Amino acid sequence: MSRCLPIYEYREEQIRSAELIHDAIRRRQGCLIEAGTGVGKTLAYLAPIAFAIAEGLVVVLSTYTINLQTQLIEKDIPILAEAIPEAPLRPFLLKGRSNYLCKLDLDHAAADLIHASDPQFSEILAWAQRTQTGDMAELPRTYPHWHDIAAKEETCRGKDCRYFNSCHYYAARRAALAANLIVVNHALLMTDAAQSAGILPHYDVLVIDEAHHLEDAATAALTLSIDSAEVPAFCDRLERSAVRPDVRLRSRGLRDLHHDLFERFDDGNYDFTLSDRLDHEGMDGLRLSGAVLQTELAAVANDLTDALPDEDDTARERREGLSQTAGLLADAFSxxxxxxSDGDVLWCSVASRPARKSNAAANDLQGLTLHRTPLAIARCVADLLWSRTPAVVMTSATLATSEGFSYLRQRLGFDGAAIEAVIGSPFDYPTQALLYIPNQISEPSRNPLPAYYDAIAEEMIRLIALTSGRAFLLFTSRKALSELYTRLRSRIPNPLFRQGDRPPQKLLQVYRESGNGVLLGNQTFWEGVDIQGDALSAVVIDRIPFAVPDSPITRARSEELTRAGGDPFRQLSNKSLGAWRVERVMVHSVLVAIVLVTALLWLNSLWGGQVLGRYSKVASQTYGFYIGMIFSGVVGVGFYPLLGTRVWCRFGCPMAAVLGLIQKYFSRFRITTNGGQCISCGNCSTYCEMGIDVRWYAQREQNVVRASCVGCGICAAVCPRGVLRLENGPTGGRT
Ligand code: SF4
Ligand code: SF4
Ligand code: SF4
Structure with a gap:
C-alpha cells in the first residue's frame, strides 16, 4: 500500500479491521465493526473487497454520503486497483434516478416558455449536448429547476421513451450490471430492495459504511410520501399540454380538491403527527378528501389515455406521461x-414559512408533505436485504452501544452470525486536537435570535483569524447558515463558500484550491468529507446535531417502545430534586420511626407491659390504626390517582427503604449508562416509576446508584438509543 500511497502509515487498528472483514467474507458471514476516527476503515474494507473480487465475487458498497462515494470512486478505489493488481476491479458509482438528466423532460422544458426564457437553462442545454453521463454533479453550479428535467419515476416512459437506448439513467444501470464493485448510497440500496426494482445486479458481498444511518435510510425508503407541490405541478403541466380541452379544464377541480385536503395543515411551523391534530372525525374527513381527490386523479389518468386525432409524437408522449403521473398520484393518495396498520405513523413535515411563501405558486399550500412511515422496519430489512447474502459487513465510527451490537442488530433485524469488534481510534486526542466551547454565548432560547447569531458570528470571526481560514462552519439549520453567511461575508478576508451555491464536490474542490477558504455547510458536510493535512484546521459547529427528540418519528418510536408498559400514572411521577429530597427524608424517617416504635412495642410486650404501663393498649391500638389504616391505606392507595402507582413505595414503605439500601450497597443489579449516545429524549425519566431523573445520570455517564431504584429495568427498555443497561454484576467499583 505504501508503494501506491506515499502518505500511507501503518496502523495496527487498520490491519486488524481488514483481517476481521477478510475473515468474515471468506466464511460468508456477517461482520460488525465499530472503527474509531483515524483507523482508516475505508482501506480496511477495500482490501478485503479486492480479494473477494479476485475470487470472482460481486460486491455492493453502500455509503450514506455522496462525498464518501465520490472519494471512493475518484481516490481510494484507484489506489486499491494499483496496490492489488490481481483483483480485476470494475468499479461503478450508481446514483439515485433523480441525479440524472431526463432527455425527454429536457425536450418538454425546452418547449415551455417558462424555461426557454431562463438564461441558466441555455447553459443546461449546452451541457446536455456535451455530457456523457447526464449526472448533475458535473454542473458548475446548482440549477434551481433541476427537478423539472431530472429523471423521475412518475414521468419516466421506460422502454416506450424515444430516448430509452441513449437515456443517461438506464445507461448507468446497464454499466452497473457489468461492474463487479458497485458503489451506491443507502437510499438506493434500500429502494432497490424495497421495490424489487432490479436496479442492482445479484451480489455476493454487501459492505455498508456509515451503517449508523441505515435505519433512517431504510425507514425513508419504506415511507410513502406526497408533497403538497406535486398535484399543483401536475396541474401546471396539464394546463400547458395539448390534450383534450375538457380534460385540461379538470385541473381547476383538481387544484380545489388538493387545496381542500392540505389547507387543514397550513397553520403550523413544525412537523406533527396527524393524530395530534385530528380527532376520529377529522381523520375520517381527511380520508374522504383523499378518496375524492384520488378518484378524480384516476379519472383524469383514464381520460388522458384517449388520443387526439391530429396528435404528433411529442404530444402523444406528453399525454401518456401525464396519464402515468396522474395514475401514480392516485395510487399514492390511496x-x-x-x-x-399497526406500527405505521401518519405525519406531516412542514417547511419553514419563508421557504413555503417563496415557493408558493397558485396558493400558499407549498412546503407540506404527508408521510406514512413504518416504525418497525427490522422485519422488512431482514426480508428485503439480509436475505440476499450472509456476507454483510457493517461499519462506522459509531455503531455499538454499551451492550455491543445488540441494539443495532435489534433495530435492523440482523440476526445472522457475525464477527463483532469495537476498534478504538489511534489518534492521541489530548495532544493532536483542541476542543473549545465558548461559554460566554448564552443559549438561543434565552437570547433573541439576531443577537445570538451576532454573538456566534463574532466568535467565528475570531476563530477564522486564528486558523487563517481553513475552516468548516457547520450548521444544523439552513436559516442559521444563511444568517451567518450574511454576517461573515463582509467581515472576513478569506474566500467564503456556501452549501447550495455549487454541487458539494465542486464546493470541496474550490475550497481545497483556495488554500485559506471557509466553507459554510449543512448536513452534507457533517461527515464523509476527506480533507487532508492543514487544509482543514478548524471545524466549528453551531449545535450538536441530535435528532429532534419530539419529531414525529422519534416520538412514535419511543411510544412504540413503551406501549407494552403504558401506565399513564407513571408519567405523573415528580422527577424534581425537591421531590427526591422529600422522598429520601420521608421514607427513611418512616423506616427509623417504625423500627423504634416496633422495638418499643415488642420490648413492652416481652416485659409484660412494664415499659409503657397503662398506655400499652392505647399505644398498640393507635399504632395499628395510624400505620395500618391512615398511613398505608390513605397514603398508599388513596394517592395513587394523584401521584402515580408507586407513591407508597417512594414515600411511605419502610420495606422499600430497606430494599433501597440493599440496592444501593449490596445488589448486583444496577443501571449503567453510555451517555455518549443519549439524545436527551427523557423517556427514561418519564417512565421511571420511582421518580428518578435517569436522564440526568445518562447525560453525565453516571451509573444509577440510588436507594430508590428498584432495578426494574423499565428505563433501559424504553431508551431508544440503547444508552441504559440493566447489569447483573459484582458490586465493586460503585460510586
Ligand atoms: S427513459 Fe425515462 S428517464 Fe430516460 S429519457 Fe426517457 S423518460 Fe427520461
Ligand atoms: S431500573 Fe426502574 S427504578 Fe431504577 S432507574 Fe430504571 S426505571 Fe427507575
Ligand atoms: S438515556 Fe435513553 S431514554 Fe434516557 S434521555 Fe437518554 S436517550 Fe432518552
Missing part, C-alpha cells in the same frame, strides 16, 4: 390515507 396508499397514504388507507386505514393505518
Amino acid at each position: 396508499g397514504l390515507l388507507a386505514e393505518p
Whole structure:
C-alpha cells in the first residue's frame, strides 16, 4: 500500500479491521465493526473487497454520503486497483434516478416558455449536448429547476421513451450490471430492495459504511410520501399540454380538491403527527378528501389515455406521461390515507414559512408533505436485504452501544452470525486536537435570535483569524447558515463558500484550491468529507446535531417502545430534586420511626407491659390504626390517582427503604449508562416509576446508584438509543 500511497502509515487498528472483514467474507458471514476516527476503515474494507473480487465475487458498497462515494470512486478505489493488481476491479458509482438528466423532460422544458426564457437553462442545454453521463454533479453550479428535467419515476416512459437506448439513467444501470464493485448510497440500496426494482445486479458481498444511518435510510425508503407541490405541478403541466380541452379544464377541480385536503395543515411551523391534530372525525374527513381527490386523479389518468386525432409524437408522449403521473398520484393518495396498520405513523413535515411563501405558486399550500412511515422496519430489512447474502459487513465510527451490537442488530433485524469488534481510534486526542466551547454565548432560547447569531458570528470571526481560514462552519439549520453567511461575508478576508451555491464536490474542490477558504455547510458536510493535512484546521459547529427528540418519528418510536408498559400514572411521577429530597427524608424517617416504635412495642410486650404501663393498649391500638389504616391505606392507595402507582413505595414503605439500601450497597443489579449516545429524549425519566431523573445520570455517564431504584429495568427498555443497561454484576467499583 505504501508503494501506491506515499502518505500511507501503518496502523495496527487498520490491519486488524481488514483481517476481521477478510475473515468474515471468506466464511460468508456477517461482520460488525465499530472503527474509531483515524483507523482508516475505508482501506480496511477495500482490501478485503479486492480479494473477494479476485475470487470472482460481486460486491455492493453502500455509503450514506455522496462525498464518501465520490472519494471512493475518484481516490481510494484507484489506489486499491494499483496496490492489488490481481483483483480485476470494475468499479461503478450508481446514483439515485433523480441525479440524472431526463432527455425527454429536457425536450418538454425546452418547449415551455417558462424555461426557454431562463438564461441558466441555455447553459443546461449546452451541457446536455456535451455530457456523457447526464449526472448533475458535473454542473458548475446548482440549477434551481433541476427537478423539472431530472429523471423521475412518475414521468419516466421506460422502454416506450424515444430516448430509452441513449437515456443517461438506464445507461448507468446497464454499466452497473457489468461492474463487479458497485458503489451506491443507502437510499438506493434500500429502494432497490424495497421495490424489487432490479436496479442492482445479484451480489455476493454487501459492505455498508456509515451503517449508523441505515435505519433512517431504510425507514425513508419504506415511507410513502406526497408533497403538497406535486398535484399543483401536475396541474401546471396539464394546463400547458395539448390534450383534450375538457380534460385540461379538470385541473381547476383538481387544484380545489388538493387545496381542500392540505389547507387543514397550513397553520403550523413544525412537523406533527396527524393524530395530534385530528380527532376520529377529522381523520375520517381527511380520508374522504383523499378518496375524492384520488378518484378524480384516476379519472383524469383514464381520460388522458384517449388520443387526439391530429396528435404528433411529442404530444402523444406528453399525454401518456401525464396519464402515468396522474395514475401514480392516485395510487399514492390511496396508499397514504388507507386505514393505518399497526406500527405505521401518519405525519406531516412542514417547511419553514419563508421557504413555503417563496415557493408558493397558485396558493400558499407549498412546503407540506404527508408521510406514512413504518416504525418497525427490522422485519422488512431482514426480508428485503439480509436475505440476499450472509456476507454483510457493517461499519462506522459509531455503531455499538454499551451492550455491543445488540441494539443495532435489534433495530435492523440482523440476526445472522457475525464477527463483532469495537476498534478504538489511534489518534492521541489530548495532544493532536483542541476542543473549545465558548461559554460566554448564552443559549438561543434565552437570547433573541439576531443577537445570538451576532454573538456566534463574532466568535467565528475570531476563530477564522486564528486558523487563517481553513475552516468548516457547520450548521444544523439552513436559516442559521444563511444568517451567518450574511454576517461573515463582509467581515472576513478569506474566500467564503456556501452549501447550495455549487454541487458539494465542486464546493470541496474550490475550497481545497483556495488554500485559506471557509466553507459554510449543512448536513452534507457533517461527515464523509476527506480533507487532508492543514487544509482543514478548524471545524466549528453551531449545535450538536441530535435528532429532534419530539419529531414525529422519534416520538412514535419511543411510544412504540413503551406501549407494552403504558401506565399513564407513571408519567405523573415528580422527577424534581425537591421531590427526591422529600422522598429520601420521608421514607427513611418512616423506616427509623417504625423500627423504634416496633422495638418499643415488642420490648413492652416481652416485659409484660412494664415499659409503657397503662398506655400499652392505647399505644398498640393507635399504632395499628395510624400505620395500618391512615398511613398505608390513605397514603398508599388513596394517592395513587394523584401521584402515580408507586407513591407508597417512594414515600411511605419502610420495606422499600430497606430494599433501597440493599440496592444501593449490596445488589448486583444496577443501571449503567453510555451517555455518549443519549439524545436527551427523557423517556427514561418519564417512565421511571420511582421518580428518578435517569436522564440526568445518562447525560453525565453516571451509573444509577440510588436507594430508590428498584432495578426494574423499565428505563433501559424504553431508551431508544440503547444508552441504559440493566447489569447483573459484582458490586465493586460503585460510586
Ligand atoms: S427513459 Fe425515462 S428517464 Fe430516460 S429519457 Fe426517457 S423518460 Fe427520461
Ligand atoms: S431500573 Fe426502574 S427504578 Fe431504577 S432507574 Fe430504571 S426505571 Fe427507575
Ligand atoms: S438515556 Fe435513553 S431514554 Fe434516557 S434521555 Fe437518554 S436517550 Fe432518552
